[in-house]
Amino acid sequence: MDSSNVVLRLDKICKSFGGLQVLVDLDMNVERDEMLGLIGPNGAGKSTVFNVITSIYRPDRGDIFFLGEKITGLAPHKVCHRGISRTYQLVKTFLKMTVLENVMLASVYGGKHPDKGTMERALETLELVELTPRKDILATHLTLSNRRLLEIAMALASMPVLTLLDEPMAGLTTVEIHKLLEVIKRARDERKFSIIWIEHRVDAILDFCDRVVVLDYGVKIADGKPDEVANDPKFIEAYLGEPAA
Amino acid sequence: MIDKIYSYIKDKRHTNIFFTVLGALIFAIIPLFTDVEASYLIYFLFLTFIHIVIAQGWNLIAGYAGQISLGQNAFFGLGAYTTALIWLHDITKTGYYFDPVVMILSGLAPVVLAIIIGIPLLSRLRGDYFAFGTLGIGQIIIVVFLKARAITGGADGLHIPSTVYESMMPYYYTGLLLALFAIAVVYFITRSRIGFALRAIREDEMSAASHGVFILKYKVLAFAVGAFLAGIAGSLYAYYLFHINPDSVLNMNWLFYPILMCVLGGTGTIMGPVIGAFFMTAIFSFGDVYFAQTHPIVSGVLIILVMKFMPTGIIGLKDRILSRGK
Ligand SMILES: Nc1ncnc2c1ncn2[C@@H]1O[C@H](COP(=O)(O)OP(=O)(O)OP(=O)(O)O)[C@@H](O)[C@H]1O
Numbered sequence: 001m002d003s004s005n006v007v008l009r010l011d012k013i014c015k016s017f018g019g020l021q022v023l024v025d026l027d028m029n030v031e032r033d034e035m036l037g038l039i040g041p042n043g044a045g046k047s048t049v050f051n052v053i054t055s056i057y058r059p060d061r062g063d064i065f066f067l068g069e070k071i072t073g074l075a076p077h078k079v080c081h082r083g084i085s086r087t088y089q090l091v092k093t094f095l096k097m098t099v100l101e102n103v104m105l106a107s108v109y110g111g112k113h114p115d116k117g118t119m120e121r122a123l124e125t126l127e128l129v130e131l132t133p134r135k136d137i138l139a140t141h142l143t144l145s146n147r148r149l150l151e152i153a154m155a156l157a158s159m160p161v162l163t164l165l166d167e168p169m170a171g172l173t174t175v176e177i178h179k180l181l182e183v184i185k186r187a188r189d190e191r192k193f194s195i196i197w198i199e200h201r202v203d204a205i206l207d208f209c210d211r212v213v214v215l216d217y218g219v220k221i222a223d224g225k226p227d228e229v230a231n232d233p234k235f236i237e238a239y240l241g242e243p244a245a
Numbered sequence: 246m247i248d249k250i251y252s253y254i255k256d257k258r259h260t261n262i263f264f265t266v267l268g269a270l271i272f273a274i275i276p277l278f279t280d281v282e283a284s285y286l287i288y289f290l291f292l293t294f295i296h297i298v299i300a301q302g303w304n305l306i307a308g309y310a311g312q313i314s315l316g317q318n319a320f321f322g323l324g325a326y327t328t329a330l331i332w333l334h335d336i337t338k339t340g341y342y343f344d345p346v347v348m349i350l351s352g353l354a355p356v357v358l359a360i361i362i363g364i365p366l367l368s369r370l371r372g373d374y375f376a377f378g379t380l381g382i383g384q385i386i387i388v389v390f391l392k393a394r395a396i397t398g399g400a401d402g403l404h405i406p407s408t409v410y411e412s413m414m415p416y417y418y419t420g421l422l423l424a425l426f427a428i429a430v431v432y433f434i435t436r437s438r439i440g441f442a443l444r445a446i447r448e449d450e451m452s453a454a455s456h457g458v459f460i461l462k463y464k465v466l467a468f469a470v471g472a473f474l475a476g477i478a479g480s481l482y483a484y485y486l487f488h489i490n491p492d493s494v495l496n497m498n499w500l501f502y503p504i505l506m507c508v509l510g511g512t513g514t515i516m517g518p519v520i521g522a523f524f525m526t527a528i529f530s531f532g533d534v535y536f537a538q539t540h541p542i543v544s545g546v547l548i549i550l551v552m553k554f555m556p557t558g559i560i561g562l563k564d565r566i567l568s569r570g571k
C-alpha cells in the first residue's frame with residue numbers, strides 16, 4: 001500500500017471501560033478519498049473507534065496519525081481544525097438553533113479556509129443536502145431524516161479531509177435512505193474527502209464502500225474489498241453465528 | 246413615517262434597543278423631577294441598577310453559556326474590597342472617589358480570580374463541579390477576608406473616608422451607566438460569534454467541541470466577563486457603603502438575588518434580568534421593611550419555585566400564553 005496515500009492511521013489502539021476491553025490492538029488505515037465501511041455486531045466497539053479518533057476518549061494505548069502527524073490526545077476542537085469531522089449515532093444537532101445557524105456554527109468554528117467565506121460555505125453545504133428551503137426553521141422542528149442530513153451538512157461545512165458517519169441510516173425509511181445515499185454520492189462527486197461509515201445495514205455498506213473493516217468484540221476480524229469480506233468465513237461467523245460444523 | 250418607525254420597533258432586534266434607549270432617557274431625567282437626596286425612589290433605582298449589573302453577569306455565564314456559577318457574591322465582594330484597599334493604601338495615586346481607574350481595577354481583580362478558578366473548574370465536563378466549586382470559592386474568600394485582619398480589618402472590615410459624600414447624584418448616574426454598560430456588553434457578546442459558541446456549549450458541549458469550538462476558552466471568557474461586571478458593581482456599592490465588611494458585601498444575598506432576578510425575568514434573554522431586577526428589588530425593598538433582612542434560604546426557595554413553575558421567566562410568559570391559545 002502506498003503509505004503517502006493514507007490520511008488516517010490507527011496504530012495498535014486499545015481502549016477499555018472499567019474491566020471491559022472495548023478495542024483490542026486495533027490497526028486501521030483510511031486512504032485519501034476512500035469510502036471505508038465499518039461494521040460489526042452491537043457493542044463491537046464501532047462508535048468507540050470514532051470517539052477515540054475525535055479525542056472524545058483517549059486510547060489506553062496506541063497512537064493515531066492523521067496526515068502523517070500524531071494526533072493522539074489532541075483536544076477535540078483541534079482534531080476538527082486538522083480536518084476530521086463527524087456525526088453522532090444519536091443525532092447531535094443544536095435544537096434551539098435554526099438550520100442555517102447549525103451549519104454556520106460548523107463553518108465558523110470548523111477551521112480556517114481562506115478561499116471561501118463562512119456564510120458561503122454554510123449555504124453551499126445546505127444546498128448540497130437539499131435543506132436550503134428549511135434554513136430558517138429551528139432544528140427541533142425537523143424530521144429525524146432531515147436532522148441527519150443537517151448533521152451531515154455540519155460535518156461537511158468545515159471542508160473536512162475525513163468525515164466519520166455513525167449510522168446515518170438508522171431509523172430512516174427506505175425513501176429517506178435513498179435520498180441520503182444520493183446526497184452522500186453527490187457530496188463525494190463535488191468534493192474530495194474520505195469517509196468512515198458505520199452502518200448496521202451490511203448490504204448498503206457492501207454496495208457502497210471501497211473497502212470494509214469488520215469489528216467483533218473490539219477485534220478487527222476482516223479488512224478488505226466488499227466482495228472479499230462478504231466471503232470471509234470470520235465475517236459470516238460474526239454475523240450468522242457459529243458456522244455449521 | 247409613523248408606520249415606518251412602528252415597523253422598525255416591531256422588528257425583534259430593534260425592540261430591545263428601542264426600549265433600552267427609551268428607558269435610559271426616562272431614567273436619565275427622573276432626578277430632574279425628584280428630590281434626589283431624600284427620595285426613596287432614587288435609592289431604589291440605584292439598588293436596581295446594581296442588581297442589573299450583577300444579574301447580567303450571571304446571565305452571560307449561566308443563562309447563555311449554561312454554566313451555573315455560584316460565585317457572584319465572591320466577585321462582588323472582591324470588587325468592593327479592591328476599591329477600599331486601593332483607596333486606603335493610596336495605590337493608584339488617582340482620585341479614588343468615583344475614580345474610573347479604581348472601578349476598572351475592581352472589576353479586573355475578580356477577573357483574575359475567575360480565570361484562576363475557572364480553568365480547572367470549567368475543564369470538567371460535569372457542571373456540578375463548577376457550581377459547587379464556585380460556591381466553595383465564595384466561602385473560602387469570606388474566611389480569608391475574616392482571617393486576614395491586618396489587611397481586611399476582619400469582621401469589622403474597612404472604612405473609607407465618608408466625608409467625601411455630597412450627593413446621591415453620582416451614585417444614581419454611575420449606576421445607570423453601569424447598568425447600560427452591562428446590558429450592552431452582554432447584548433453584543435451574545436450577538437457576536439462568541440454568542441454563537443456559548444449557545445452551542447449550552448446545548449451540547451461535546452458536539453460543540455467536535456465542531457471546532459474551544460469550549461474551555463469560551464466558558465472561561467463568559468465567566469470572567471460575569472466576574473468583571475460583579476466586581477465593578479461591588480466597587481460602586483463600596484462607594485455607597487463607606488464601610489465594607491464580609492457581612493455587607495460577601496453576603497449570600499448578592500449571590501441569590503441576582504440569580505432570582507434572572508430566572509424570574511428570563512435567563513438567557515437580554516431583557517429578562519432587567520425586568521427581574523426591577524421586580525425583585527421592589528419586592529425585597531418592601532420585604533426589608535417587615536423582615537429587616539431576607540434570609541438567603543427564602544430567596545433560595547423562591548429560585549426553586551420560579552424555576553419549577555415559570556422556567557422561562559416573565560419574558561417567556563408571553564410565548565407560553567400565546568402557545569396555550571393554539
Ligand atoms: N463511556 C462508556 N462507558 C462504559 N462503557 C462504554 C462506554 N462507551 C461504550 N461502552 C461500551 O463499549 C462497548 C462498545 O460500545 P460502542 O458504542 O463502541 O459499540 P458499537 O459497536 O458502536 O455498538 P452499536 O452498534 O450498538 O452502536 C459496549 O459494550 C458499550 O457498552
Ligand SMILES: [Mg+2]
Binds near residue numbers: 046089
Ligand atoms: Mg455505535
